[in-house]
Amino acid sequence: MRISRRILAGLATASLAITATSCGGGSGSASFDNEITVGILHSLSGVMSISEKTLVETEKMAIAEINAAGGININGESYKINYFVEDGASNWPLFAEKAGQMIDAGYPVIFGGWTSASRDAMEPVFESKKGFLYYPIQYEGRECSNNIMYTGATPNQQSEPATDFMLNRSEAAGKPFFLVGSDYVFPRTSNSITKAQLKAIGGEWVGEEYLDLSSNEVGPIIAKIKKALPRGGVIINTLNGAQNVAFFKQIQDEGITPENGYYVMSYSIAEEEIKTIGPEFLEGHYAAWNYMMAIDTPASKTFAKNYKKFTKDPDAVVADPQESAYNMVYLWKAAVEKAGTFENAEVRKALVGTTFDAPQGPIEVMPNHHISQKVRIGQVNSEGQFTILETSDDIIKPQTWNQFIKEDKGFACDWTDPVNKGQKYKL
């Protein structure tokens, strides 16, 4: 009897193992007057699926929460949110193709993307078809589309404060900088900002290396770091997902550790990555984010708890990209309710100035379609969490056109006046 139950349990787990969800809606007993379907477009297969699936989960969770709380209210009518998930398959042109299809299918909004390449591929599609994309990842800036809402950090909300911290207040303060990144647009741009910033604030920069996205062989880069930084220093790391694992494992083997005076500041290591790489390799290194799971507020705790419950995984962690994805669903809801319609043009107008009490604290949508938010610097501790060392005093306003880049200095973007100040205008 006992055995047979075990078998059944085994069979049940086996069948659970088969994934087959792609389409569905939030559950909730409340009755709704109407329904609206939104699009979710992330990689569910391929290299990026690893990261992007967590965003899909978070977005689904946000939708489920909104539905459970009565859905979207427009002029007294309640709307239940349904969602349609599409797979971008880590293939940038496919993102563009699917985005086009989803806009044609009439979804008022699409939540999606992770890599800059996928966003860049989708941008012209959204612009030509007048769709609206909500994009949740911190990125390099230098663009400002009327058809995209960016809820991740701009460089001045992540890398600039982090560089400042590393040069002046970290354990490696005053030491030279070495920049390491994957070879694509975010690390390249981020690093050129960092270099300009170091020049301006008096830091020393000794080297810059890029690893091709298809390669895992970090050995040569480590050799160069050892040569350039013989007595410790700061390493600014913008490597991508999997490459981080190889990087952190091997720098430890080579003795590039905090004990020896080497400190890595990463812009793409969040709680999820710490879990994967293992805190034993990351302990003592730094990261900069707007949200960290260790934020000790009820909102943050509830967010983490709900996510664990929603994914039925007690070990699940939440991180900045997920929080950002979570926020964007709520921001859209608020904007729609404010506009009183799902019409894109109206929602866009209502969007600017929308606020939300996010797990990280209050955030607000700025006229350049980015959000103002705080920055936190954390140090990885042995439990695999961040010890938050600093939180910016003020809420930092996003700069899409970075002031450390020559061509962009003195430019800004303001979509409340699309004719004169849209995209890029001289201040």
Add this chain to the structure above:
Amino acid sequence: MNLKNLKAKNYIWAIISFLIIIMPFIVSVSRLKILGKSLALGIVALGVDLSWGYTGLLSLGQGIFFTLGGYAIAMYLQLNSSIGLPNFFSLYDVKSLPFFWEPFRSTYFTFFAIWLIPGLLAFLLGYLVFRNRIKGVYFSILTQAALLVFYNGINSQQKLINGTNGLPTPNTKLFGYLVGDPTTQKFFFYITAILLLLSYLFCKWLVSKRFGRILIAIRDDEARVRFSGYNPVVYKTIIFTVAGILAGISGALFTVQADLISPQYLLPPFSIEMVIWVAVGGRGTLIGAVFGAFFVRLFASLVSSAVPGAWLFIQGGLFILVVTVLPQGIVGWMNENGPKTLLIDISLKLDNFEKNFKLLPLPLKNLIKFLVKKSLTFSKKSITYPKLDHAGKEEVEL
């Protein structure tokens, strides 16, 4: 009998042409783009079929020529729709246009570059490799290595060619028309269909002559061809060059409808996928290559949006299927009376049914029996297979 077949064929062609003509008016632009892209891939599939299906040269690097064609047109569009440098250069502090892009400002140059550059490269690579008698799997591995050379080269050069991000096209202008515009896209669709037809006719013409027979002879026994007084290097180089040119054209047509050309098309899976289109459709049959590319791609985009991830399972299964049980592909199978043979096989199996499936549970056994009997009686009645009984007996005697 023959006449009837001919008529049926004509009807099919008429229906297909009709569908292609009315398609832009009945489906949305985003769907039309998918159809157009699938048609464009038919052109590269023709090249793969010529080189692999006919000549036995399995190139795993057709993505190189495809992508070169794509980059040529994308860069031309970028250069001719922006004042000064294309936008992306400013991201990397590039002040002046890299010298090798300079000629791409010219329409004439680009028109030739789209097919001539891939063609020349294919000629060069092919000539060297074939002259040194590198063939079979070595050729495949070598082309794959060349593919990775191009992938790494383009993917890592942000400053020269926008690296990983690739070059987008929808906001660019072709002769003053916005490329992403629905009307322009409809135009591209027709252009693709026409070029596909032309390429098909060209390939058909090519293989209908003695040339085509020599290609097959090279596939069957290259040494014999050599001892018969032919230089296979010449033939192989010609066909590989033609395949390269077709890939370049296909890449250019694909890019303007895909909104983006990126190094992802240089990754090995894409180039190997081309082989599966040809294999499923029927290697050595040009029509099979075109239909294979079209329907496999269409099927892929349907499946992958219904069940993400399932497509890889199906694609993997297709590869295994075409090498184990369906080596001639669907068209080849039809040509060789495959359906009939299958039914005969089943009817033979049926006799040994009890013996072969001893361990199956009874109800399932009865169900299978019932189904097979039904389909057999059905096929007996159908006029297509009138000689089933007779043929069946022959098989038994053998």
Add this chain to the structure above:
Amino acid sequence: MELFVDILFNGISFGSVYLIAALGLAIVFGLMGVINLAHGELIMVGAYSTFVTQLLFKEPFLKPFFGSYIIVSIFVAFIFSATVGILLERLIIKRLYGNPLETLLGTWGVSLFLQQFVRSFSLSFGTSVIISIISGVSLKNIFPKSIKERFNEKYIRLSNWIIPIFIGILSNNFLATNIPRIRRPDSRLVDVTSPKWMRGPFEIYGESFPKTRLVIIAITVISVIAVLIFLNLTEWGIRIRAVTQNRSMSECLGISTKKVDTITFGIGSGLAGVAGVAVSLLGSVGPDVGQLYIVPCFMVVVLGGVGNILGTVLASFGIGILTDIFASGRLLTLFPNAPSFVFNTLNFFSTSSMAVVLIFSLIVIFLQFKPQGLFPQKGRTVE
């Protein structure tokens, strides 16, 4: 001098990864002429089985032995990958001998299938599938004869099906309940944590070497020696070489070529598993991990000369050293005063991706002159 040691060590350590990854391929491709594009996925199986072994060693009853899990995982990875490989050989490759291009395409299909399998199914499920296959195969052979004779053959055959499935379900259940990490399908990257003794640098004569790299070099050296001993001194090894040299003659001599094929393929696949252990020590493990290695592996084998283990060794170390020289910008260090044109060119190629471009191009050019690689196969060419 220090530079020389650096280049040599780095080159050897890069090269040993290529070597261990290509060793199995050299056997399968070299001896059997089979192009196995799923070789990378067999490496992946090895890497994932290392991960599962590591998690098992984190369980309370094995925790004290955590330091030695890496040794256990080498054997586990070998067996698991070999099982998958043998299954692949029996089900697909067997039908395709003599058709190398078809084999290439078929194994590519398998590789796609395996990649998606680890994305769509949980690791506990995958592990138990392999366990039940192993038990199914071994069960047939370990059934005591007395039992076999006493019962109807039908029941024995039936139990050959049922018992492995049962074992599989039980092991899935066990793994899923005890190790929550692998209970659900999860395509996220997983990471193998090496035991403490393997982390950090190892100092000798003032030079420091990373221990992980040393361990990988050791694994590689041992594997190469084991393969050489196996091929040259054991009965099956000699049979394998006999079949390699003359298949039909060996058949006449009563060597079961089928069995030899299966064993050769099993060993080649098992070595891929061992390579998986090495790879997992260096970086993360994901469904795509095999794709990173497959083309370099083929380049190593082709460059070394098909069927020549020594060639494979030299080719992989050669590629490793060249990688270090180009990618780490050693030439820039050596010739800092080179004319600016040369300097710029060298600098242009001194990233790992451009090093790949350069090295692959060099190999392609080299093969133009010596299409058979460094050590051509001997004897009259068969056309």
Add this chain to the structure above:
Amino acid sequence: MIKKNLLELKNVSVSFEGFLALNKLNISLKKGELRAIIGPNGAGKTTFLDVITGKVKPNFGEVLFNGNSLIGKKEHKIARVGVGRKFQSPRIFENLTVEENLEISVSQSVSILKIITNQATKEKKQEIEKLLNVINLTNSSKTKAGSLSHGQKQWLEIAMLLGQKPSLMLVDEPVAGLTDEETELTADLLKSLAGTNTVVVIDHDMEFIRRLESDVTVLNQGKVLCEGKMEKIQNDPKVIEVYLGKQEDIRK
């Protein structure tokens, strides 16, 4: 009138890693001659053909055809100057029809441009018809060559050889696997070809060789052991020794 030597091998040596497949071989053939070559396994018969057709490059020695050296020439070039070869096991293009197989062999001298743009001319078609008649395959001209019987394949390959119109025909084991009747027919065919063509036949089948009524060359260990008519060869003690072992051994 003295017939000129069509083919001359002078001191040709070929070694495969120390194994001497041909050892200072000297053979010459007159125009229009029919010559049979026999020898035990490993005597260098196939290597002899390989050297002439350009598949193997000799380490030493000279191969003259019509007075011109063949060494260093590519296989297809050698085929074009008039050396045709039939392989040991029939090598035909299995996925082409019988007719197409012959078409390829008769079109060898056509320029590539014509091959790409034109179909076979009427004369060529007539040639093909003739060849089909010779090998008795007119009825199956449209079947795929792969589905022919073994004997038919052998004959098809001979016909392909004829289609090339070579001045020197090298025929490697043409009757392996043929029935007695077919063997006889083949022998008659080859005999009839001699005179206009020069034919070299390699075979193991002594009955068949005898039927050819030609000069016979015996190869052993890469050298010519002896040459002459069949009767002479059969009584040569050296040949008996090579084929049957030393006479002392037999006595034991």
